[in-house]
Amino acid sequence: MNIKGKNKGVNMFKNKMNDTIYKTLKNEIMLLDLQPGTAISETELAERFGVSRTPIRQVLLKLSEEGLVDVIPQKGTFISLIDMKYIDDITYMRIELESALIKKVMDNITQTQLNSLLLNLSKQKIVIDYADNIKNAIIEFNSLDNEFHRMIFEIADRLTIWNIYTKLSPHYMRFRLLDIFDKNVMNQLYNEHKDLIQLIINKEEQGIKPLLEKHLKGGFSRINQLQYKYKDYFKNIYKGEF
Numbered sequence: 001m002n003i004k005g006k007n008k009g010v011n012m013f014k015n016k017m018n019d020t021i022y023k024t025l026k027n028e029i030m031l032l033d034l035q036p037g038t039a040i041s042e043t044e045l046a047e048r049f050g051v052s053r054t055p056i057r058q059v060l061l062k063l064s065e066e067g068l069v070d071v072i073p074q075k076g077t078f079i080s081l082i083d084m085k086y087i088d089d090i091t092y093m094r095i096e097l098e099s100a101l102i103k104k105v106m107d108n109i110t111q112t113q114l115n116s117l118l119l120n121l122s123k124q125k126i127v128i129d130y131a132d133n134i135k136n137a138i139i140e141f142n143s144l145d146n147e148f149h150r151m152i153f154e155i156a157d158r159l160t161i162w163n164i165y166t167k168l169s170p171h172y173m174r175f176r177l178l179d180i181f182d183k184n185v186m187n188q189l190y191n192e193h194k195d196l197i198q199l200i201i202n203k204e205e206q207g208i209k210p211l212l213e214k215h216l217k218g219g220f221s222r223i224n225q226l227q228y229k230y231k232d233y234f235k236n237i238y239k240g241e242f
Helices: 003-030 042-049 053-065 084-108 111-130 134-155 159-167 170-179 183-202 205-216 218-229
Strands: 069-072 076-079
Touching: 003 042, 003 053, 003 170, 042 053, 053 069, 084 134, 084 159, 084 170, 084 183, 084 205, 111 134, 111 183, 134 159, 134 170, 134 183, 170 218, 183 205, 183 218, 205 218
Parallel strands: none
Antiparallel strands: 069 076
């Protein structure tokens, strides 16, 4: 192998390793294995992954750009706190967008697409009824919940908007995992998904926005309990009506 080819192979390995470290840390942050406010050390991460501090620094910079890590000069690097004001803004945007898209879906949805939504709904019910590990159930249900709404954006031919939204939603996604803390909450969300499908089938436009407000802002009705239990996880604490 010539020097140019060797260097290319080394660079590919470094890029793959950086991507592995990034995906591992992001997954741990999003699933709250790395808790909001936790201090993280470049040196300890370098030892953990068997690399120098340079790729760790690059990964942390990328996570910082996504709002998942705060790098504070002369203090250190920390997992970002969950920003409730940011969540309020994101939720407002989501309600307005998704309400409009669902009204479009009502007029264009095919039976195959409807069946896909119903299949997702049945999987949600299976998780609620049969999962024996609550943490795994929360993660699986949250994944199905996201997929349910992603399909709505896809049916409306607005999947790019969904992809942009998910990139802007690290605070909301982590809050959502805290909010789905037991099967009663999962059941409530499942029933709201079921009601949403029924509104689509019946073409009842007037019911869409109120149901989405209830569905997407339901966690705010439980926020006092969450903020008391996980008070060190939040900033811009919720103090009133969103």
